[in-house]
Each structure stands twice: as C-alpha cells, then as structure tokens.
Amino acid sequence: MQILILVPYVKGINVIIVFLKKYFNVSIDIIHSKLNNAKYFKNWIRAKNGENSIVIGTRKSVFLPFLKLGIIILLEEHNLNYKSMNQCRYNVRDLGILRAYKENIPIILDSQTPSLKTLYNIFHKKCFYIKLHQYKCIYRLNNSIINLKKDKLKFSLSLTLINEIYKNFKNKQVLLIFNKFSLLFFILTCDTCGCVFKCTSCHNYFEINQYRNILFCRFCLIQIKKPIFCYNCGCFSLVIKTMEIEKIKDNIKDIFPKTTLFFLLNKKNINKRMLDVKMFEFSTSSPCIIITTEEIVQNYYFPHVTLISLISIDNYFLSFNFRAIEHFAQFYINLNQLTRRLQKSYKILIQTSFPNDLNLKEICDNGYFSFSKKILSIRKNFLLPPWSSQIIIYSESSYAEYNIIFLNLLRNILTKKSNKNNCFLWFVGPYQTFLLKNKKKYFHRLLIQCSSRISLNNILNECIDIINIFNISKRVKWFLDIEPN
Template identity: 30%
Template sequence: MSKTVENTIVNVALAVPLRRVFDYEVPNGYSTPEVGTRISVPFGKGNTTQVGVVVGAKNESEWESIKKIDSILDTFSTLDNAIMALCRWAASYYQHALGEVLLGALPTQLRKALPAQLPALDFWEATDEAFGLPDNALKRAPKQAEALQNLKRAPLRIGTEKEHNITLTSLKALVQKGLATRISHMPERVETVAQPAPYELTDEQSIALYSIQRQLSADQTQANSSTVTLLEGATGSGKTEIYLQAIETALKNDQQALVLIPEIGLSPQTLHRFQSRFTATIVSLHSGLNDRQRSENWLLASKGIADIVIGTRSAIFTPMPRLGLIVIDEEHDLSFKQQEGFRYNARDLAIVRAQQASIPVVLGSATPSLETLNNAILGRYQHLRLKARPGKAHTPQIQILDIRNQTLTAGLCEPALKEIEHTLQAGHQALVFLNRRGYAPTLMCHSCGWVSQCPNCDARFTLHQSPSHLRCHHCDTQRPLPRACPECQSTKLTHTGSGTEKAEEVLTSLFPEHPVHRIDRDSTSRKGSLDALLDQIHTGEPCILVGTQMLAKGHHFPNVTLVVVLDADGGLFSGDFRGPERMGQMLLQVAGRAGREQYPGKVLIQSHHSDHPLLHQLLFQGYPAFAQTLLNDRRLTGMPPYEYLAILRAECTYPDIAEQWLDQARRSAQALMPPSNQLQYLGPIPAMMERVKGRYRLLIQIKATQRKVLQQLLSALIPELEKHSRHKSLRWSIDVDPLEIP
C-alpha cells in the first residue's frame, strides 16, 4: 500500500550500504528542506539517529509506514546543486550507494548533527605601529622581518603558520615588540594580489599559458563546453608556473581554483609556493588535518571565501560556488583512485565536474596515463607539451648500469658508489631510490631454508631494524625477531635482499662525514617528521637521500645532481598489464629530481636487464615513444583504454564460499547479457595475492568493447547481487575502471 500525507515526504540518502533512498515525513511546523540539506532522522528497528541528505520531495510514498524527521540541521543546502549532480553521477557510474557517496562528500564533523556554520577564527595581525616601521627596521631579525611582511599583506590564520613557513617564535617576538597581535573575527574574503613571476616564461610555456587563459576567458555558457587540457611537460619544465599564472587569471575573473595533488606530503610545499605567490585565502583539504580544521577549510571554500583549494582526491567533492578552474597535478598517479569502499577516480570526476560546470580542467604530468594520452591523441583533449626546462636547468644525463655478475653493497654497484662520492665531494646531494621499505624483504634459516611467513597473508614478513622486528606490509602484523629457527632451532638466521633501512645503514658507514636522510612511510610516520627531513634537505648541504616513491612525486630538490635507481626491473615482468606503464612513470619521475637548477644532473639506473628494448626505448627515445608502444600492445590485447573493465571482488575466510558466490554472480550476469564479442567474463579466479588479513580474495573480470554496454550490465546486475543470499563473513564489491588487478 502507498501513503499520501498532507505534509511533504522527502527522499533521504543515508550512509548505509544500500543502493536506495528512504522516505520520511516532514513534521508540522517545518518547511520542506531543500535538496542538499542535512537532516536528522530515526533509522532501523532501534530508531537510532542518523544524519542524512535530502535528495528529493514528493506527496506520496510507496511505503505504508513512514517515520518523521527528527530535525532539520541546515537552513541552506550544505551540498549545492553542483556537488549533488556530481555525487549522483559518481554513484551511478561507480555503482555505489548514493547515501555513502553524499555523506562521504562531507567533512567528518558535518556527518554528525553539528551546525554547518563557520565560527569566528583566530588570526595574527600586524598592528598600526608595524605599518609605520621602515623596511629595514628588523634587518637583524630576518625571520621576524619576513613574518611581519606576511602579516602586512594579510592577517595570518592561527594554526597555518607552518604552511607559510613562519615560526611561532617569530610571531611571539613581534607581539612582544607591539608589532603583531592576536585577533578573532568572522572570516571574510580578502582582495587577491599576485606577486610577479620569478622568471620570464619560455616560448613553450607562453604558448601553453595563452591557450589555457583563452579557455578561462571564453564564453562557457553552453552546456558541457569545458575544455580538458593535457599539459605534458618533462619534470622541472615549469608546469607549476603555468598553473600559478592560469590561476591568477581565474582570480582576476573573480573565480575560485581547485588544485588536486596526489600525496599529503606534497601539500606543505605546494601551499607555501601558492601562499608566497598570492595574497588570497588559500586552504588545504587532506587527511592530515584534524576534523575541526578540515571542516573549517571546507566551509571557507563552500561559502566562496577561500579563493584556492589545494587538496588530495576527496577535495573533488568540495562545494565552490565561484569555481572557474580545476588543476590535476601528476594526473597519472595511482593515488587519485580510491581503492576501498567507494572506488572512484578523482581525476575522472574532475573532468565530469568541469563538464557539468562548463569550466576548463588542466591535467598535468611528465608521464601521462595511457588513458589520458589516448584521449589527447584522438583529439578529445587539447595537448600542450613542454619539452625543455626553463632557465639554466637541463635534462639530466641518463646511464644504464648492467649489474649482472657485479658485487653489490646494499644493492649498490661500485660505479654507483663512486658517483655518489664524487657528488658529495662537489658539494651536491645524491638521491638513492629503492621502492622497498624495511631492512630486508626476507628472513630465512641458513640451515633448513625456513622463511618467515605472515600467518594471515600469502606474503613474507619484512625485517625491520629500527626497532628490530618482523612486519607484514599487507596486514601490519608484527612479530619480535626470533632468536632461533622455529623449524630446526638453528641460530643461523640470515636475511636476503635490501630495503631502505639497510641502504641507509650501509651508506652511513661508507660516507660518515655526510648525513643520510631516509624518507619512507616508516621514517615519516610521526606528524611533522617529513617536514623536518625536507627542511634539512632544503638547506642544500651535501647529503644522501634514500627513499621510496615518496621521493619521486613532485618534490623540488635544487641541489640534487645525482639519482641512483636500484632494482628497476620489476615492472618489466609484472603480472599486471599496467606494470610496464607504472615502471616507466616511476623511473622518469624519480629521474626528474636531478639537475633541476643550474647544476647538471645525472641519473644511474641499475638493471639486470640493461638490454631490454622497453627500457632502452623509455630512457633514450622518451616517454611518448614508450607510451605509443604500450598503447599498441593494449590495442592488440583488447585492454584499456581500448576496452573497458570492471572487477567483481569477493572475499571470505572460506575460499569455497567466495568462489560459490562468484559462480552464482557470473551465472546472473550471463543470464542478463551472455558472453559475446562485445562482452567477456573471466573467473572466478584467485587474486594475485589470494589471502590477505586471513581472508581469501577471488574475482571476476568483466570486459566490454563499449562503456555503455558495461554500464548497462552493471546497472542490472548489482540489484540482483544484493538479493543473493551470502555467508555472514563474505564481503563483495564492484570496481569500475580498476587501476590495480589485485
């Protein structure tokens, strides 16, 4: 039976894994809340209170019994029309529950029944006395002078001092001198001012900038009239300077800009560069902020007060009423794809958002993803190239070192060690890249061959030395280091292979006069530790940097003139069809850290397969030729971007149960759309690592020649799968456009 009521019934999306919305009655005395408004409602048998988002209204419900809203939390739509449209599209395309998408778009504090109102914020502000000081009044205190110049340009929000490279000590000293004070007031828009560019653009940069500025100034009144631009530029070629000048144009047009970066670690340096350039309200959004900071920054953006938002992937869902430009830096990076829960790709959603708002989006990379590159080749995206580095910087010299039959010290061959020594003697810095954390990847018994194995995963324990323990890098299980072999009781335990800890230890012993800075997830786990390490490196003093891919992404090290890459061969023989692409991207990204200023750079790549044609093509013909070869292979094998993938995953503590459920799912899919030349099914098959955290993982790969066909299948299949009975320990998920085949 249906129910008709005098009061309005609203459709409410809740953060539950059900692909449906729920009907609630608006109580007497309440106005009908607008779409995008947060409300508090009772849910479930226990009537627990949940926060939901209104997605529609009507006068009749198909349900006989309808609960009433507890309260309306907002007097306005917290999620505006643009974000509502984006979330609806994302939920439909990625086949995810709309409620989880909408509530996930909100900062944590707003997922609770808290007001979506900006409180008065605390600021540091220059006093009247400060404006009367001569420019050289603080010449004996340069840090205080720099801090004061910042305060004269605009008040500084308390809590963001580090983002502006200002110390609390300097600010407190200014307060004691009567030159600064702390104030509290409601945030408001400030007049934006841009500092002059630090150098004159090259011809390539000028052409690229003009093209983007023309898009910003064009009449974007037609629906879906956004322009997607691929800005392909070698590392150090000045892509960031083009972003900055394009954003300056947007600000002059009274527009906001959204900049997405792949890693939290890049946020401080990116913020500092933007804040040094613009007197404007610039906020960051990433998981390194506490809930209060994230909520405040989100609200500053949503109310149009923040002019520039710099964030990681979830920032794509930030409401920005004056949004005029989106920039995706390092667009190829895997970090833009959410790998759990709601499996969206922020880069692709940025393109959708730009199309819905009819604004330009810039995708920047030295090594574009094959999907993006193919769209540029087909003319769907504008393709701008930067081939040279500006100023005195030059492309580094690249050399492959054949390490077959060579003696290795912590993975380093003798020629590489000699180059490191020469680099340090010249007063420069060297970077050693090893994408393997820990001391050694394997601990084994020399007597019986026992190998330390994680009890929960199909993976070996990694040996760590500081502190000494064994750890699984998949489930984080940890064990103390055994004194003897658990199989034969021998004390002849040995380790094989090298990780960043061992490389750090050996290089410290070989070069005791120079510091060795290790940068990986372990050494930077404490808050502020990465910033402290980067501050030491940026002094320019001769040192050695040892690290994982954290060092390869976007960092600018002016005094690094040598890069040594260890173990470069993994991607050549990967079981994942994307392995060679990722290998090429990683090698060129880390190689780009060398020679970014006036000093020439050198890159040494150690390999057991130094004559491999793909490696030679990448390093000596360049990424475009390398990528074209990979695209040709993808076309022949019918893989993305020429065909479209979805992965149906199931995991369970019992592998037979997961396999049986997937068998049933495949039969349901084939009943809806039988296999054909346009649609193929593979599986159930085990994941590459079948057991993780004690759970067995299996999958079905669905491949279609047309995106529309794949979406039609999934839209019909997912409701069927939700009806299937399943074991209580089984979990399943769908991944559309997967970037990893686990």
C-alpha cells in the same frame, strides 16, 4: 567564480601558494588531511559561502561544496595517488571530469607524462591538447644503466654504484630509491638461538629461495642447499623470516661506515617531520646519503641531490600488471620534480637485470611520448585498456570456497546477461590473489573486460541487484576495482 586546484601530495600545495601570491591578491585556502578539524571545517564553510577565490587541496577536495565553481585544475593527472582504494573507492581524475561535465565548467589535466587514457581521449578528440613550447623539457635525462647480471651486489647495491657514490660524494648528496620488493627478501634463521645463515666468503646474509630450498649469496653468487640443522647450536628448528628494517640499516651502514646516512623508510614518521620542514624540502644541505622508497620519496623535495639511483626496477618488467612499465616511465621522467632542477644538473643510475629491454631503451633514449605511442599501438592490437574497459571484482572471506562459489555465480550471471544484450565479456578467474592484510582471510578476484565501458556498466548494475538476492553474497565481503592499476 572560484578555482579548485588539485595536487597529488601535500608538498605541492606550498609551492603553488608561493607562486600565486606573487601575481594575485585574492583569498587562497588549502584543504588536506594534515589540517586539524577546526581549520578544515572553516575552509569547507568558506568554500561553500564563496568567501575564497582559490582552493588548493589533495584528492578529497574534489567533494567540496563550492558556491560557484568556475574551473578545475588537476596537476599531475597521471599520479596513482589520485586513486583511493580505502573503504570509499574512487579516482579523483574521473570524479573531477564528471563534476566539470555536470557543472558545465572547464577542467585542465596537467601532466608532463599524461596517462595513456588521457592520450587516448586526445586521440579521439574528447579533449584538447595544449603543448607549452616555451617550457619544453629535455627528454633525454643524464642516465646510466647498470647491468645486474654482470655486476656483483652487496645488499642490493652493485659495486659500480658503490664506487660511483664514493667518487661523487664530496660536498654532494646522493639519493638511493628502493622499491618495496628490493627491501623485502627472506633469510633462514634458527628459532632456538636466533643465528642467521651468512655467506662464509663475504659475510652477507644468505637469501633463501622458498620454492627450490636453496640459499644463495647475491655478492659471491654462491648457492647451497638449505641446511637441515643450525650450525651454531645444532637444533633442527630452522625458520624462514623476512629481513627486518633495522638489519637493513645496519647492512647499509657497514657499506658506508664514514658517511652520514638518512633513512626515510617509515611513512608515518616522515609525515610528522614534514610539517616542520619549510616547503617540504629535505632541509639538510650537507653531504649525505639519503635512503628511501618509491612511495616515500614523492613526499619530499631534494634540492641538493646530484646523484639519484633507482636500486632495482626489475619488478616493473616482471609484474603481472601490464600497466607497470607505464608507471615506471611516468616515475622516471618525473624524477626532475624531486630536485626541482634542470635535468643536466644531476645524474641517474638505474640498476636492472634487463638493460636491453626495448621499453626501457625507448623511455631513456626517446622520451615518454615516443614510448606512449608504441605502447598504445600494442594495446590496440590486443584490445587492452584504454581500447577496452576492465574491472576486477574482489571477494574476501574466511573460507576460500565461499569466494570461489560467489565469483563463479557472478560470472555465470554476467555471461547470461551479456548474451542477452549481445555484448561479449572476457573473463579471467576466479583465482586467489595476494592481499595479505589479514592472514586469516582469503582473497579471490575475477577480472572482466569489455570493449564498451557503457555496456559493461549497464550489465554490472543489473547483475549486482540479482547477486544480492543469493545468500552467498552475505557470506563474503566483496568490492569492485574499476580500471585497476
């Protein structure tokens, strides 16, 4: 029988192949988006004809037509990369479980930090839990938390972090991991001469708070009112712009002028380079500072890194998404997979304005499973997933009122159907959301929650047939997001 091994990133495929070839003399094929069409089709045919014993692939591999599939292994089942939000929206984990159920074969969900939904299913004995004691990890990572409220910042880097980098830099590599929010901030510039407002004390760029019309410097903690005219040319054409990547690079180079810097900020460029790097490792072993983002960093291995810094994790605490802290816990605990080394061999510095947050302390001090037990208990009290089921219905249109009319109509239909079926639905919305794919389009969403997933699915199927009768459904583009992240 054939074996399907699913991985969240292409980099994991080569590692598994090297491991399997040491122990098994069988035919192994790979399936991922980097293959050319001829190779992809050849492996597709081989899987269909049963000519390979093991197929290792990324998320689309779950659709392969195997001749006789015997088992599915899903590595890092918690990973958000398994969820596709393109035109065809699906979750590989759920599809893998469904396929295993339909074909009556086992499925293994492997993870160092299982998703709360999987832990919920274990708690309700929907699946078995196997703990490998011989590979028990060291839960307490070698970390240090930097309080941003007490430390000065120089372009998102605290003075404590900068000093730590200079102390530990000799013959070592440093990995600075930004999130997309810390790399995005607004500056005030003159549309006529292009002059950017800077702090007169430290010469850092002033950031602007659009809602309070205030310029502020993160390093000197100076705040001034938004100027009316440009101090350089005297023009009144002042505009607010986002900071460009090139200026970001220049700022970091000014902080470390004599240090080798590598910027991995562009996903497209990185993917092209990755194909030439053996085992998808960061090939340079000489001392350097590597600057990247949370999304890009997971496409690489960094075997020579001894110091990792999470530049800012405040977005996880301030997010409207109640799952954000769960995602941070999984990302933090799995940092050891970036270096593929023991946790004691490297140090982690965490910059945050919430150093005393109870969730952060629980994750850092007691590990993921202790944290997950407390989070599951809190969610049970508030009937949040996985103790209930949620979906979000998005509506897109050139006219905002079309979205509101459509979602309100759908909400009324759902309410009547739920009352008829004696099923309670809880609604939030419709309200505008921030999906800035197209500035000419408006996006609104409606959140729906129900204690029973089966009842919610049945009611939705009935309502979709009804809503399609109305003309308003043809004036908007809408889609469902089941169990939104």
